[in-house]
Amino acid sequence: MREPDPVWDELDACFGPVRTKAERGRRNVAVKQLREAGASPAEIRTAYEWCARTFTVYTEMAVVSHFGRALHEATERENTGNVIDIVRRMSEGG
Secondary structure, three states, X not given: OOOOOHHHHHHHHHHOOOOOHHHXXXXXXXXXXXXXXXXXXXXXXXXXXHHHHHOXXXXXXXXHHOHHHHHHHHHXXXXXXXXXXXXXXXXXXX
16 A cells, blocks of 8 residues: 555546556656645646636646646636625625
């Protein structure tokens, strides 16, 4: 049994388990680059969800390739949502 690896485990949760040597190799490359980026499981999930909204077909490497952009756009969306909530509360008198 292997020691838990949060980066590998999150990719496993997103893409499913690897079954072939090619899949394992692709996953290892993605894990290495995400570790170098200091990616947390939550950030990986955010990037995965961004890829799911943006592409019809994607792999772990799409998550890696668009990691920074996905997090940036998620932060912008969060900030926009916060501003909308504040304006809504103000218009409701709160």
